[in-house]
Amino acid sequence: MAPRGMAGQDSVSAPALSTRGLDKSFGSLVVASGIEFALPQGARYALVGPNGAGKTTLINLMTGMLRPDAGRIFLGEQEITSLRPEERVKRGLVRTFQINTLFPHLSALEAVTLAVCERRGHGGAWWKGLPAYREAVDEAYGILFSLMLGDYCYRLTRELAYGQQRLLEIALALATKPTVLLLDEPAAGVPNEESAELFDAISGLAQHISVLFIEHDMDIVFRFASRIIVMVGGSVLVEGTPSEIAADPRVREVYLGKKHHG
Amino acid sequence: MTVLAPASAEPHRYLQAQIRWHGLEIAFWIAALLPFLLFKTYLVLASQIAITALFALSLDLILGYAGIVSLGHAAFFGLGSYTAGLLAKLGWGEPLTGLVIAAAVAGLVGYAASLVIARFRHLALIMITLGMGLLLHEAANSASWLTGGADGLQGVRMWPLLGYFRFDLYGVTAYTYSLIVLFLVFLASRRLIHSPFGLSLRGIRENPVRMPAIGAPSSAHIRKIYTISAAVAGTAGALLAQTTQTVSLEVLSFQRSADVLVMLILGGAGRLYGGILGAIIYLVARDQLSGFNPQYWYFWIGIMLIAVVMFLPNGVLGGLAWLRAAWRGKTA
Numbered sequence: 001m002a003p004r005g006m007a008g009q010d011s012v013s014a015p016a017l018s019t020r021g022l023d024k025s026f027g028s029l030v031v032a033s034g035i036e037f038a039l040p041q042g043a044r045y046a047l048v049g050p051n052g053a054g055k056t057t058l059i060n061l062m063t064g065m066l067r068p069d070a071g072r073i074f075l076g077e078q079e080i081t082s083l084r085p086e087e088r089v090k091r092g093l094v095r096t097f098q099i100n101t102l103f104p105h106l107s108a109l110e111a112v113t114l115a116v117c118e119r120r121g122h123g124g125a126w127w128k129g130l131p132a133y134r135e136a137v138d139e140a141y142g143i144l145f146s147l148m149l150g151d152y153c154y155r156l157t158r159e160l161a162y163g164q165q166r167l168l169e170i171a172l173a174l175a176t177k178p179t180v181l182l183l184d185e186p187a188a189g190v191p192n193e194e195s196a197e198l199f200d201a202i203s204g205l206a207q208h209i210s211v212l213f214i215e216h217d218m219d220i221v222f223r224f225a226s227r228i229i230v231m232v233g234g235s236v237l238v239e240g241t242p243s244e245i246a247a248d249p250r251v252r253e254v255y256l257g258k259k260h261h262g
Numbered sequence: 263m264t265v266l267a268p269a270s271a272e273p274h275r276y277l278q279a280q281i282r283w284h285g286l287e288i289a290f291w292i293a294a295l296l297p298f299l300l301f302k303t304y305l306v307l308a309s310q311i312a313i314t315a316l317f318a319l320s321l322d323l324i325l326g327y328a329g330i331v332s333l334g335h336a337a338f339f340g341l342g343s344y345t346a347g348l349l350a351k352l353g354w355g356e357p358l359t360g361l362v363i364a365a366a367v368a369g370l371v372g373y374a375a376s377l378v379i380a381r382f383r384h385l386a387l388i389m390i391t392l393g394m395g396l397l398l399h400e401a402a403n404s405a406s407w408l409t410g411g412a413d414g415l416q417g418v419r420m421w422p423l424l425g426y427f428r429f430d431l432y433g434v435t436a437y438t439y440s441l442i443v444l445f446l447v448f449l450a451s452r453r454l455i456h457s458p459f460g461l462s463l464r465g466i467r468e469n470p471v472r473m474p475a476i477g478a479p480s481s482a483h484i485r486k487i488y489t490i491s492a493a494v495a496g497t498a499g500a501l502l503a504q505t506t507q508t509v510s511l512e513v514l515s516f517q518r519s520a521d522v523l524v525m526l527i528l529g530g531a532g533r534l535y536g537g538i539l540g541a542i543i544y545l546v547a548r549d550q551l552s553g554f555n556p557q558y559w560y561f562w563i564g565i566m567l568i569a570v571v572m573f574l575p576n577g578v579l580g581g582l583a584w585l586r587a588a589w590r591g592k593t594a
Contacts, residue, residue: 063475089477101475103468106461109273114465115476117458123478124486126459131277133458141273154276176477 014077016041016210017093017180022061022071024234031057033234035071039180044203045212046225050254054234055214056098059182063095064088075180090119092179096169098188098214104158108149108168111157112140115175143171147201163194167201174205181205183213187220199224222246230254281456290535294441298434305433311545312440313501318525318537319444319451320494325523326532327455328487329467330379331387333519334395335495337375338368340514342496344402347415347509355421357439357504364500365493372492373485380484383470392516399514415509429505436505443501444538447494452534454490463487467532524563528570530577539579 015038022035031054039045047055060066062073064085073081075093083091103111116136117123130137144153147167152160157168166186173181186202187195195217203224205211215221221228221242228245230237232254238245245251297308317339324330345364354360375394382390402409409415422428427435454460465473466480473480503509512518521544522537529540547566552559574581 065474085474086477086479089475094477095475097472097475101469101472103465103472105468106464107276109276110461111465113277114458114461114478118462118476118478122458123462124459124483126454126457129277129281129453129456130458130461131274131281134274136458137273137277141270150270153273172472172476 014041015039015074016043016076017062017212018074019062020072020074022058022073023069024057024061024066025069030234032061032068035061035234035236037229037236037239039210039212041210042207043210043212044224044226046221046228047212047214047231048216048218048221048228049231049237052233053231055231056184057234058231059095059184059214063093063182089176089178092177093182094173094176094178094180095182096173096184096186098184100162100165100169102157102165102168102172105156107154107156108144108160108164108171109137109140109153111168112143112153112171112175113137115172116140116143119176140175143174147171147174163190163198166190166198170201178209180210181212183211185214185216187215187217192217195220196223287535291445294445297437302432305437307433307545307549309433309436309440309505310502311541312437312444313498313505314522314525314545315538315541316440316444316447316501317495317498318522318529318541319448319534320491320498321522321526322531322534322537323451323454323463323491323494324487325526326536327460327467328463328484329470330484330488331384332391333388333516333523334391334393334398335491335522336514336516336518337391337395337398338372338492338495339499339502339518339522340398340402341368341371341492342499343503343509343513344409344415344499345496346500347418347503348408350418350420350504350507351415355419357420357423360504361443361497361500364503365497368496368499369489369493372496373489375492376485376488379488380481392519395514395516395519399511399516402514403511409509409511412511414511415503418503418507418509420504420507429507433505440501440505443497447497448534448538451494455534459483459486464532524567526577528566528577530579530581533577533579533583536577536579540577543578 018038019035022032024032035058047058049055057066061068064083068081072079075088075091078091080088080091080093106114113130113136116139117133120136122133122136141150141153144150147170149164149167149171152164157165160168170183170186183202187198190198199220202211202213225242227239227241229239230245230251237254238248238251240248297305301308321332321335324332342364345367346360349360349363378390379387403411420429423435423439429435462478462483465478466483470480499513502513525540525544526537528543529538530536547562548559551562570577
């Protein structure tokens with residue numbers, strides 16, 4: 001693991017994102033306990049577990065939206081435990097949200113241009129109009145186009161179809177040029193046939209982006225994840241390849257045995 | 263990105279269209295000159311309206327665009343007023359430098375306040391800004407050796423504008439001066455709103471949770487716009503002090519903070535002309551209505567406010583925009 005990073009360890013072998021002994025509780029409710037986790041460069045990992053297992057909490061902890069009670073978080077070899085959320089984003093650790101967290105009265109183009117401008121450091125520039133930032137606008141349009149939103153990008157976000165809003169969630173994240181992308185149920189609420197399309201778009205992401213996604217649909221998980229992390233009650237129960245996970249009796253008991261949620 | 267987008271001019275056209283000057287805008291600013299020809303007896307009122315519109319514009323920048331509520335914005339207006347008034351009283355009656363100094367003082371205090379403001383939202387923000395406003399009002403009241411207290415600041419003597427134009431009784435200079443300052447600040451605000459910074463402000467208004475998740479430093483943005491807004495409010499306050507050559511305690515009152523909020527919501531928050539239009543409607547209506555029954559003035563304001571919030575939640579301008587969209591939909 002990178003955090004143990006001795007001199008001479010090259011950065012390619014360091015995990016893109018890792019945690020050590022991450023703890024978090026709300027009063028007596030333990031939502032994360034001793035989480036050790038490493039996401040290699042370019043990985044496509046799935047994070048699964050029953051409702052309330054602490055999956056979203058883990059994303060909140062890693063992205064800085066929650067402060068851990070104990071433990072450390074590393075992005076590559078750099079410790080980011082005490083950085084603010086926007087500073088983590090600047091370093092390439094970016095998330096999406098399970099419930100659409102968008103800008104309802106901005107058009108899709110404006111929203112993505114906003115994210116691109118912030119990344120390029122134009123966020124505080126107030127003397128020139130947006131059209132003067134041609135490259136940023138082109139880049140924003142390119143992202144929207146690649147996610148099949150090119151024709152819809154002039155509509156207000158709240159007027160987009162739900163599935164398109166889910167894509168815009170991802171477009172906003174991509175506009176920050178992430179190295180690590182944490183997708184919190186990217187297909188939540190999307191009908192089955194469309195969710196495969198959505199994951200096709202995700203698997204088409206550049207290889208250097210490491211992806212961790214939360215997903216309940218096990219068919220999708222087995223199709224798109226190279227490894228699966230199973231969480232139960234705030235801890236990592238087991239981690240392995242899809243076939244290992246499918247064969248694991250503990251996993252069958254807590255998760256696969258039960259009827260899983262839509 | 264695996265798919266390369268074809269070079270498209272459409273996104274640029276779309277953004278360009280948003281910042282283009284509309285014919286109605288040009289008509290509006292030409293109409294602003296009408297009082298010189300048609301309503302010469304109302305130039306003093308016109309000057310008050312221009313000053314209040316500038317104040318409303320300053321509130322629009324934080325409330326309408328960044329979604330930061332304030333119930334104490336008169337604090338900065340009053341700071342500007344007293345700064346400009348005191349400067350003149352102490353012997354420096356040059357209007358333009360007085361205006362700049364007043365804006366700087368208000369901006370500086372605004373920056374200090376923003377360090378607190380940027381940490382809060384919603385109800386807490388209402389309470390904090392209300393508290394700040396009351397605090398300053400009381401401070402000015404008790405420091406009567408400086409401010410003249412409840413009697414107001416007397417002995418403000420302004421020098422002629424640019425060394426030539428005296429502040430006359432009819433308000434010709436006052437309205438010219440106020441209108442030019444309003445127009446210049448409006449131009450700057452218009453630029454700001456259509457810039458990447460303006461877009462970031464709208465992002466904060468639309469979703470403060472998402473902003474950090476796309477790497478945007480919301481707090482820094484809020485501090486910046488709050489400072490700018492305070493400086494603009496201070497400019498408006500200074501204009502009032504200079505054109506009326508007196509400063510009363512009222513410039514810091516809660517009433518003034520509440521009135522400007524009402525005007526902005528009435529006209530349409532989050533629209534550049536919302537505050538300006540709101541100030542015109544509010545002050546003209548007050549002038550006309552209080553003519554025949556002054557004591558009932560707030561009765562009508564109350565009705566107007568309830569009606570606007572119920573039927574035109576986005577203000578008069580929002581209603582007009584809706585009508586225009588509906589009309590286009592019908593003709594298309």
